[in-house]
Amino acid sequence: MSGSDDEVLDLRAVHRTHGTGPAVVHALRGVSLVVRPGELVAVMGPSGSGKSTLLALAGGLDRPSRGEVRVEGQPLAALDRRGLAQLRRRRIGYIFQQLNLLGSLSALENVALPLELDGTSGRRARALARAALTEVGLPALGDRFPDQLSGGQQQRVAIARALVGERRLVLADEPTGALDSQTGEAILHLLRRRIDAGAAGVLVTHEARHAGWADRVVFLRDGVLVDTTAPLGSVEQLLSGSDR
């Protein structure tokens, strides 16, 4: 089956093994997954099921042992290191539990950094960073340094950095981390809004409540996709309880 242009992420029968011989570990076994614009897919599964491996392959941070990964139709295997790094900077946003904000840079500078590394002029990078900080509800805190921000504000800065510019693919690994439920929900609300505006997203989480923000939920076990949720039904059906 050939891919279509509107597939932002396309994993085709992807395998990833670590080690060889009797010590071989199969992290992923023949996983196929397509994510389209405006779609958020949540990946759930127990520890060691392959969730983070899947995300690393999707973002070009790791290469599959077998199978193919395409981002916006581009097979990642065809890119050299420089091409892959450029794709990651321009088209893919990462949100990790560890925020990886640079303490010596202000919030605005942290957000502008990936653009400046990619050759965008300082003035334009800062303008885009300001827009991204406004999108996450922090228009006035651009001059603050990470240690002057709350945990929730730092996570918002990290999200602004992931969304800045024209990223079409957003990859989030337990993005709400240790945040309280209200703050965590606000973070997912932001992610959802960006997806609704046309990005594609993959959200790795072990919390069903967070996966509830996704359009589709897939379950991984032992490196295999074992289950996926059915398409969403009607609100009336849900409220009447007739689907239970």
Next chain:
Amino acid sequence: MSIRHGLLALLERGQMYGYQLRAAFEESTGSTWPLNIGQVYTTLSRLERDGLVRPLPESEAGQRPYEITDAGRADLALWFATPISRTDRPRDELAIKLALALTTPGVDVRNVVQAQRSATMRALQELTRLKYGSNRPEDLPWRLVLDSMVFQAEAEVRWLDHCETSLVRHRPTGPAAPAPRPGDADAGDAARWAGEEARR
């Protein structure tokens, strides 16, 4: 919760007649608990019998409002002050179904778990979608009802995950059991757990 306490709580706001009570009840629960007008009048007549509400003279339009009595206020205060006992809730059909699936020949309990988890997860997605669309301050009571349903669905998914993990670990060790593949971490775990079980 009983409908009677719901109606008493609404009448504590002020006098209301049947249709007003039904509308206010559904507004408070975000229509998650639809009431028919017959239930409202049946409950009102029981509350009147018990001295917890009293009917007022009919309006010109022929509507008879009710007001809460002092005894009704005391009953309502007691209800708010008393935690709801878990034993008052209906038995969990799902838990019983899984327990039976485990011991009924020919039933693949993992399929039962996965089908239920998929359905519950879908319900959770729907509830989240409803929350996403309810951001006005006046939506707060409705959002809290939704949150309650979200947390219950989440608990069910977590329990189903737990069941699935337990099933992997307690896979039968007889001739029908598939041999663990080398390098398969969870299969190794399963064998180790099965061994520990056997030693007990």
